[in-house]
Amino acid sequence: MTATDTDRDTTDASTTKTTNASTAETTNASTTETTDDSPPPSDTAGRKSPAVAATGPGTDTLLQTDGLTKRFGGFTAIDDVDFDVSEGELRCLIGPNGAGKSTLLKLITGRHTATEGAIYYDGTDITDYRPNERVDLGIGMKFQVPSVFDELTAYENMRLSVQRTHGDADLDAAILDALKRIDLAERATTPAGDLAHGQQGRLEIGMAAALEPDLLLLDEPVAGLSVEERAEVADLVTELNADGIAFIVIEHDIDFVAEIADEVTVLHGGEVFREDSIANIRNDDEVRRIYLGGE
Numbered sequence: 001m002t003a004t005d006t007d008r009d010t011t012d013a014s015t016t017k018t019t020n021a022s023t024a025e026t027t028n029a030s031t032t033e034t035t036d037d038s039p040p041p042s043d044t045a046g047r048k049s050p051a052v053a054a055t056g057p058g059t060d061t062l063l064q065t066d067g068l069t070k071r072f073g074g075f076t077a078i079d080d081v082d083f084d085v086s087e088g089e090l091r092c093l094i095g096p097n098g099a100g101k102s103t104l105l106k107l108i109t110g111r112h113t114a115t116e117g118a119i120y121y122d123g124t125d126i127t128d129y130r131p132n133e134r135v136d137l138g139i140g141m142k143f144q145v146p147s148v149f150d151e152l153t154a155y156e157n158m159r160l161s162v163q164r165t166h167g168d169a170d171l172d173a174a175i176l177d178a179l180k181r182i183d184l185a186e187r188a189t190t191p192a193g194d195l196a197h198g199q200q201g202r203l204e205i206g207m208a209a210a211l212e213p214d215l216l217l218l219d220e221p222v223a224g225l226s227v228e229e230r231a232e233v234a235d236l237v238t239e240l241n242a243d244g245i246a247f248i249v250i251e252h253d254i255d256f257v258a259e260i261a262d263e264v265t266v267l268h269g270g271e272v273f274r275e276d277s278i279a280n281i282r283n284d285d286e287v288r289r290i291y292l293g294g295e
């Protein structure tokens, strides 16, 4: 982490993983990764005016970035990216290490502030919205690092999410339903720390989904999982998507991508390198070359 980073991480309570389960923001799977010791957010002086009219994108466009740019000091991690995701779409984001995938997701969740450009969500310019405000609009996220509370049971973890969208009436039934959805009802009383890695991953996705987002961002959801566990996560993501949740999924496992993806966006050097079907991406020699470091 450099002194030039403008992350909100250390200043926004919503991004701090804590063992205090009563802290409202910790219940949100979209905001539970602590990543660095960056300084407080800088102001956004120098940001150019959004080029897109205040009315925002067309009706079926859920998310749109316009000339989105993120610099860390003199280094440009995201470079003038125009990217959009439609309502209910499942988009995978791939690219070699350092391509800017995680940075792009963090810009969308508000964990990084944009250096230039704009982000629109459901027609609203959210470029200056704080992470918790974006969550309230319907943007959820599961990061690479575990964000469940190990000492709490699966049930207690799930309750943290479900109670945010559900009144007290029938809370217990709603929590059990949410656990059933991720095939963890049988493990309701197991501390999350004792769950298998794949079960923890499903719990995190289930907790993020329980917040009823319209868009869910997953950063490498199957990293380190077995073949069987990957298949379970693929099924879960596909089911949630069929229920209407749009996804942006960062994943290196191209077979997993092929299993779940509609469209794939390839990032390279902070820019959109390709956007195409997974079949075409797989057969694209240029894409293969950037993965091999040929460019």
Ligand SMILES: Nc1ncnc2c1ncn2[C@@H]1O[C@H](COP(=O)(O)OP(=O)(O)OP(=O)(O)O)[C@@H](O)[C@H]1O
Binding pocket: 001, 002, 005, 036, 072, 075, 077, 095, 096, 097, 098, 099, 100, 101, 102, 103, 104
């Ligand atoms: N907070 C930061 N400060 C400085 N540079 C950063 C910061 N975060 C990311 N970078 C740099 O920005 C570039 C893009 O990083 P990012 O993590 O977005 O890539 P990625 O495509 O997600 O890579 P990977 O697949 O390895 O996770 C990298 O060169 C990285 O070193």
